Amino acid sequence: MELVCVEDFERKASSQLEKNALDYYRSGAGEQFTLGLNREAFKRLRLRPRFLRDVSQLDLGCMIFGQQLKWPLGIAPTAMQKMAHPDGEIGNARAAGKAGSIFILSTLSTTSLEDLSAGAPDTCKWFQLYIYKDRSLTEKLVRRAERANFKALVLTVDAPVFGHRRSDVRNKFSLPQHLSLANFRGEQANGVVTMGGSGINEYVASQFDASITWEDINWLKQLTHLPIIAKGVLTAEDAVLAREFGCAGVIVSNHGARQIDTVPASIEALPEVVKAVGNDLVVMLDGGIMQGNDIFKALALGAKTVFIGRPAVYGLAYNGQRGVEQLLTVLRNDFEITMKLTGCQSLGDIQSGMVVHESFYSKL
Numbered sequence: 001m002e003l004v005c006v007e008d009f010e011r012k013a014s015s016q017l018e019k020n021a022l023d024y025y026r027s028g029a030g031e032q033f034t035l036g037l038n039r040e041a042f043k044r045l046r047l048r049p050r051f052l053r054d055v056s057q058l059d060l061g062c063m064i065f066g067q068q069l070k071w072p073l074g075i076a077p078t079a080m081q082k083m084a085h086p087d088g089e090i091g092n093a094r095a096a097g098k099a100g101s102i103f104i105l106s107t108l109s110t111t112s113l114e115d116l117s118a119g120a121p122d123t124c125k126w127f128q129l130y131i132y133k134d135r136s137l138t139e140k141l142v143r144r145a146e147r148a149n150f151k152a153l154v155l156t157v158d159a160p161v162f163g164h165r166r167s168d169v170r171n172k173f174s175l176p177q178h179l180s181l182a183n184f185r186g187e188q189a190n191g192v193v194t195m196g197g198s199g200i201n202e203y204v205a206s207q208f209d210a211s212i213t214w215e216d217i218n219w220l221k222q223l224t225h226l227p228i229i230a231k232g233v234l235t236a237e238d239a240v241l242a243r244e245f246g247c248a249g250v251i252v253s254n255h256g257a258r259q260i261d262t263v264p265a266s267i268e269a270l271p272e273v274v275k276a277v278g279n280d281l282v283v284m285l286d287g288g289i290m291q292g293n294d295i296f297k298a299l300a301l302g303a304k305t306v307f308i309g310r311p312a313v314y315g316l317a318y319n320g321q322r323g324v325e326q327l328l329t330v331l332r333n334d335f336e337i338t339m340k341l342t343g344c345q346s347l348g349d350i351q352s353g354m355v356v357h358e359s360f361y362s363k364l
């Protein structure tokens with residue numbers, strides 16, 4: 001049967017992945033309230049389409065940090081992609097490159113920065129950074145990212161510790177023995193320890209620096225000229241701090257609802273961040289993007305581009321690089337239909353008034 005939407009890929013992947021991996025990829029934190037909300041909140045927004053506006057030609061191109069992209073959707077960092085398919089991060093990144101999208105490599109990848117760069121030389125790549133207690137290790141990661149031609153650092157700000165993902169604890173999640181955290185070969189920071197609970201949480205607690213503050217961005221800035229993007233911002237207050245400390249952009253994100261439950265959906269948090277810093281910083285979003293309409297809604301509310309996490313992992317699990325290519329084609333076609341059926345020829349035509357909260361109609 002042809003796969004025609006992200007849910008189809010999700011179903012396929014769910015039937016193919018073994019439980020330890022599937023639970024790791026799909027879980028959210030706590031009761032998983034926000035996990036559902038990330039998708040549902042998009043459905044509470046209504047489109048106000050315009051018609052009879054020549055949409056015979058579309059231009060979906062956009063420029064982010066000097067990089068020309070074919071359309072405003074990239075791939076968010078997700079850890080340990082070889083657990084989904086042997087093509088792993090390289091397959092995912094190549095598919096992103098073919099689609100003219102950005103690929104963000106996780107610190108906790110099963111492919112090293114260097115191998116990813118060699119394997120997907122033509123893809124626009126950013127590196128997602130966690131700050132380790134061992135600052136020299138962190139500094140080495142930054143230097144390696146620069147050397148390997150990554151174009152931005154994505155500092156994840158919402159993970160001083162990892163959230164409580166119940167199934168990972170129940171499963172005593174650990175990385176399968178034949179895989180490793182490839183950025184740390186030969187380093188103490190390699191390996192996911194399992195000691196009763198979730199191995200990944202044990203790892204994070206022992207390695208990540210939970211004492212970091214916004215001030216540490218100054219430390220990062222003197223190490224690198226790469227633009228720094230704060231990922232995981234959910235409030236205007238933190239967005240303002242990101243600006244104050246010299247970040248070039250923010251990704252409005254709740255980490256795919258994997259950190260703290262009952263925070264807002266990313267799309268709900270977007271307007272306050274755009275209002276606070278949208279004129280000064282590049283505001284982006286991830287979380288719950290499942291179809292073309294969702295991309296459109298995020299852009300109408302002020303995001304410059306959006307990212308997908310799980311959907312790409314599901315494409316990868318289904319059929320490696322080809323699966324991700326197929327998934328991106330499905331999403332791109334869907335976004336093109338949304339653009340045409342709302343009367344938008346280019347991203348500049350997407351106006352904020354074209355998306356309203358459902359309450360707009362109940363007031364009439």
Ligand SMILES: Cc1cc2nc3c(=O)[nH]c(=O)nc-3n(C[C@H](O)[C@H](O)[C@H](O)COP(=O)(O)O)c2cc1C
Nearest residue numbers: 025076077078079106156255256287288308309310
């Ligand atoms: C399996 C999995 C692993 C993730 N690993 C990371 C990571 O290593 N670093 C990070 O900053 N975010 C990580 N995230 C969060 C994603 O970057 C992104 O914020 C989230 O997946 C977006 O939501 P979506 O899955 O609904 O698209 C992970 C998410 C998932 C689902």
